[in-house]
Amino acid sequence: MTRIAIPLFPGFMPLDLVGPYDVLRFLPGAEVVFVATKPDLIPGADGGFGLQAQATPDDIDACDILLVPGGRGTRDYAARKPLTDWIARMHKTTTWTTSVCTGALLLGAAGILDGLDATTHWNAVPELEAFGARYTPERVVRRGKVVTAAGVSSGIDMALTLAGLIEGEEFAQALQLWIEYDPQPPYDTGSVAKAGAELAARTPGLIAGGARRG
Template structure:
């Protein structure tokens, strides 16, 4: 089974690494880190991830995983969307984490489908034609989307259960000791205080570039 993990500049590392650690131990899995070139791809200010193949070389995969990150420039540039349009039709499963769903939407993968994303980017996802859900993990046909960042682990465990059965998926969950007991109860916009929500909205606006929405539609 070939699983393609999509790389692009300024993606969020946990969006990639969480699903990778869940899915890569699966039976007969070959993992591919696919990007525009073989040059190391920045994931944050200091981390670099080295691709194993390129969009030009890899023309099919059984499973596609698209992480989130800073979406606007990638959406406007269009290389990831072009590759997704090529490989999605023959993939068994196409998945995303966080703002990765906006890349699926820009490729037409989410047309008429329910999908989720980071809570601060729901309006952007809706503007790209998806039916936005607030659920943490959403499955619609052969497409599975996860909400913000840490939801990528939930998304991948959901897919692992589908691919290899509940016992295997539960075994992976135990192996990575995924049994969260966070010190705070502010992990969703519905639970967080207004002060915390405003703080994060400001951070997101700065990180993603509040004025870049025009580039998305270019």
């Protein structure tokens, strides 16, 4: 059995975890458990999407894969402390400790990224570096058993990378085909390097009036 533990908190970004979940659940013997401080329905970004937590930190004392999503809720470090304490404990038991987007900030708050290369959403780099991490502008960054992914959609890339490391490239390639992950975006602005500094500077203001990023 491969136990995959995913912490939930108010304001998590749905795609941060749903994307990699829909890859990693196909690992042989996979058991996925959603963990929150209370076994309730946990609201995601802007309250429009929620997931049911199945366990609390007291219920889970070890896991093989820890997958930490991001979202605006990561910034409330005081409220997240029970989860970051649990993340630090889980890290001692994991084969793989992973994050997507600003989930890296929770790894940082748990003391896991100090002195490590890591990635996160491009708009959260100063916060990441405040935890002692060295920001690396790559879509997926692996350092030992710690694997971090950049913004939101990169969680799928991270999960496929992880599947390849665990079960081999052919299995991961088959998974990519099964979920038909063949990105062909209508615009080539999916990174700061491609979008340019001018659009990057305007983006937070453009997004603020609608659905917000994690």
